[in-house]
Amino acid sequence: MIFxxxxxxxxxxxxxxxxxxxxxxxxxxxxPADAAEAARAHRTSTTLRRALFAALLLLGIGIAWASLxxxxxxxxxxxxxxxxxxxxxxxxxxxxxxxxxxMAGEPVEFRVTASDVNxxxxxxxxxxxxxxxxxxxxxxTNKILYTFLTPGTYRIMCLEYCGVxxxxxxxxxxxxxxxxxx
Amino acid sequence: xxxxxLYPQDEKLPRGExxxxxxxxxxxxxxxxxxxxxxxxxxxxxxxxxxxxxAMFYKVMTMHGAGMVGTMSLASTAVMWFFLRKYVxxxxxxxxxxxxxxxxxxxxxxxxxxxxxxxSAWTFLYPLPVHSMGLWSNGAAALFMVGYLLxxxxxxxxxxxxxxxxxxxxxNLGRGLGLQWLFGGEIDPNHPxxxxxxxxVIIANSLGIxxxxxxxxxxxxxxxxxEVALNxxxxxNLIYWFGHMIINxxxxxxxxxxxELLPRYTGxxxxxxxxxxxxxxxxxxxxxxxxxxxxLMDYAEPRWMLVMGQIISYAAGFPVFLVTAYGVLxxxxxxxxxxxxxxxxxxxxxFGWAAGIVxxxxxxxxxxxxxxxxxxxxxxxxxxxxxxxxxxxxLTLLYHVVGSRRxxxxxxxxxxxxxxxxxxxxxxxxxxxxxxxxMSVARRFSTHLPEWLPYDQAGSIAAMVLILGMLVFAxxxxxxxxxxxxxxxxxxxxx
Numbered sequence: 083m084i085f086x087x088x089x090x091x092x093x094x095x096x097x098x099x100x101x102x103x104x105x106x107x108x109x110x111x112x113x114p115a116d117a118a119e120a121a122r123a124h125r126t127s128t129t130l131r132r133a134l135f136a137a138l139l140l141l142g143i144g145i146a147w148a149s150l151x152x153x154x155x156x157x158x159x160x161x162x163x164x165x166x167x168x169x170x171x172x173x174x175x176x177x178x179x180x181x182x183x184x185m186a187g188e189p190v191e192f193r194v195t196a197s198d199v200n201x202x203x204x205x206x207x208x209x210x211x212x213x214x215x216x217x218x219x220x221x222x223t224n225k226i227l228y229t230f231l232t233p234g235t236y237r238i239m240c241l242e243y244c245g246v247x248x249x250x251x252x253x254x255x256x257x258x259x260x261x262x263x264x
Numbered sequence: 265x266x267x268x269x270l271y272p273q274d275e276k277l278p279r280g281e282x283x284x285x286x287x288x289x290x291x292x293x294x295x296x297x298x299x300x301x302x303x304x305x306x307x308x309x310x311x312x313x314x315x316x317x318x319a320m321f322y323k324v325m326t327m328h329g330a331g332m333v334g335t336m337s338l339a340s341t342a343v344m345w346f347f348l349r350k351y352v353x354x355x356x357x358x359x360x361x362x363x364x365x366x367x368x369x370x371x372x373x374x375x376x377x378x379x380x381x382x383x384s385a386w387t388f389l390y391p392l393p394v395h396s397m398g399l400w401s402n403g404a405a406a407l408f409m410v411g412y413l414l415x416x417x418x419x420x421x422x423x424x425x426x427x428x429x430x431x432x433x434x435x436n437l438g439r440g441l442g443l444q445w446l447f448g449g450e451i452d453p454n455h456p457x458x459x460x461x462x463x464x465v466i467i468a469n470s471l472g473i474x475x476x477x478x479x480x481x482x483x484x485x486x487x488x489x490x491e492v493a494l495n496x497x498x499x500x501n502l503i504y505w506f507g508h509m510i511i512n513x514x515x516x517x518x519x520x521x522x523x524e525l526l527p528r529y530t531g532x533x534x535x536x537x538x539x540x541x542x543x544x545x546x547x548x549x550x551x552x553x554x555x556x557x558x559x560l561m562d563y564a565e566p567r568w569m570l571v572m573g574q575i576i577s578y579a580a581g582f583p584v585f586l587v588t589a590y591g592v593l594x595x596x597x598x599x600x601x602x603x604x605x606x607x608x609x610x611x612x613x614x615f616g617w618a619a620g621i622v623x624x625x626x627x628x629x630x631x632x633x634x635x636x637x638x639x640x641x642x643x644x645x646x647x648x649x650x651x652x653x654x655x656x657x658x659l660t661l662l663y664h665v666v667g668s669r670r671x672x673x674x675x676x677x678x679x680x681x682x683x684x685x686x687x688x689x690x691x692x693x694x695x696x697x698x699x700x701x702x703m704s705v706a707r708r709f710s711t712h713l714p715e716w717l718p719y720d721q722a723g724s725i726a727a728m729v730l731i732l733g734m735l736v737f738a739x740x741x742x743x744x745x746x747x748x749x750x751x752x753x754x755x756x757x758x759x
Binding site: 085086087089090092093096097100101103104106107108110111112113114115119120123124127131134135138139142145146149150153154155156158174198199200202204206210211212213214215216217219220221222223224225226239241242243244245246247248249250 | 318319322325383385389391392395396397399495496497500530531539561562563564567570571574575578579581582585586589590593594596597598599600601603611614615618619622623626629630631632634635636637638639698699702703704706707708709710711712713715
């Protein structure tokens with residue numbers, strides 16, 4: 083399943099739950115409670131808030147743990163030992179890419195920097211979805227480690243606003259199937 | 265605890281304050297409409313419906329961003345001032361100095377953008393302001409930054425006055441924030457929520473503005489002496505510290521209107537509690553240190569800062585969901601709430617804030633940010649909590665004030681129709697952004713790929729509906745604010 087679609091579904095669920103909470107309270111807003119009802123509602127509300135706190139705390143810790151181990155960004159100060167290495171330099175408004183023909187199924191190390199201003203180095207898959215990105219900054223080299231799973235033509239786009247021709251700053255990567263020498 | 269009387273005497277505006285409040289709010293409403301029209305121009309350009317050239321598009325984008333952030337700050341500052349002045353002694357000169365400096369700063373920014381062709385986005389990431397490829401001069405960049413500095417100085421003046429007033433009344437800022445009751449002791453039920461929230465904003469936003477001032481001065485020096493080279497990553501950290509703080513402060517200032525006004529419409533007391541104080545104490549810390557979540561794709565950033573950015577983004581959700589949103593829901597539950605414009609807008613505001621931070625928190629995950637950063641997901645979530653959260657907070661107060669002039673809450677069919685347009689347009693507008701973001705549509709592009717156009721067209725139509733609603737609000741409120749003579753009601757004389 084496409085990762086962005088999972089994120090979209092989770093987001094809709096979260097926003098939907100918030101909306102349900104509001105809809106429930108709004109539909110109950112018009113009828114004032116008597117003293118006994120109010121006391122009961124207060125007790126229920128306190129219990130529910132504690133349960134929600136515990137649930138959100140566990141959820142937050144669980145997601146943080148799962149999403150940060152292993153750390154999703156490769157080591158920046160150690161060799162990445164990738165079979166393919168590509169040096170990328172962003173300029174206003176072109177990409178200088180040392181190698182545009184790559185092999186699927188083998189890790190690629192992208193060393194990304196910029197010569198002038200901040201750029202955003204994003205790789206779009208043939209289906210039009212982003213697969214990975216990092217910032218291209220003058221004075222720094224950000225390293226990505228990515229393995230292309232599907233052969234095809236991938237598009238590089240600049241995702242950090244860098245001036246008037248920002249949206250035209252594109253390049254292409256040809257990713258061949260493993261063993262395809264054409 | 266604030267009064268449950270709908271229009272208490274201590275909220276009346278004497279002549280000078282009345283003029284100041286009207287100046288702030290009428291300026292803000294007009295600017296909101298203009299900035300929304302600029303936003304619509306951008307969406308229609310992306311939809312290929314208007315022939316705006318790239319150079320103009322990016323100028324409009326810069327103006328829209330700077331203008332919206334500034335206007336949100338201006339309006340929410342007026343919300344904070346309106347309520348805080350009931351509890352501490354604020355000086356009108358400080359409030360008005362902020363307005364004058366804001367207007368001077370705004371003029372500098374408008375001149376820099378539309379005369380000087382400056383188009384570096386409101387975030388002015390170094391070194392773009394001084395590396396325009398000949399499209400604008402260093403002078404235009406400097407004027408833009410001087411505009412920001414003027415606005416920042418105005419805000420600091422107001423905060424200093426407010427801080428002095430809170431310290432004078434409560435002893436120190438910690439006591440204003442209610443820290444003395446975090447671990448025990450009997451909480452003063454009359455301790456105002458407005459003071460707690462204002463204290464938090466004063467502490468956190470002053471730091472953010474100071475970070476902004478430092479980076480602006482650094483960039484100004486660099487503009488005229490390039491030998492003084494700057495570290496792009498350090499500058500980016502300072503810019504996002506400032507940028508994140510200043511826009512988030514608008515929520516914390518705006519929400520004071522909900523705290524103060526909603527209980528009057530529900531008729532249920534909404535006092536200060538220990539969870540409330542804990543949530544504001546925690547938010548003070550979180551909002552100051554959460555800014556690295558804007559730099560999750562800067563792999564050169566120290567790892568601990570990236571981890572902190574993600575974890576604090578998650579933690580920041582607790583006070584919003586479990587205290588403020590939950591508190592509002594329990595306050596309206598079985599309350600006999602009177603559904604009028606202020607109460608509807610207050611509930612909408614809390615919904616917009618709570619729902620809008622869901623995609624924001626999710627995007628604060630490094631693994632998610634890797635595919636969502638700088639897509640339309642980002643404007644999707646911040647438009648959600650600004651358009652459907654902060655702006656309705658401001659409108660809550662404005663409709664309340666207009667109602668107070670005639671001693672009855674506003675609730676006409678026209679205003680309700682405006683609200684319907686605003687809600688339908690606003691939710692659609694933001695959800696289109698979010699949907700497009702998950703489809704990897706880039707933000708800040710003047711020209712879009714053919715396959716992206718349907719989202720832009722849907723977004724443009726939604727924006728038009730939203731703006732229609734906003735036009736209704738702006739017209740009705742401006743007329744209401746101007747029409748009501750100060751001394752119209754003998755029971756409410758000008759002081």
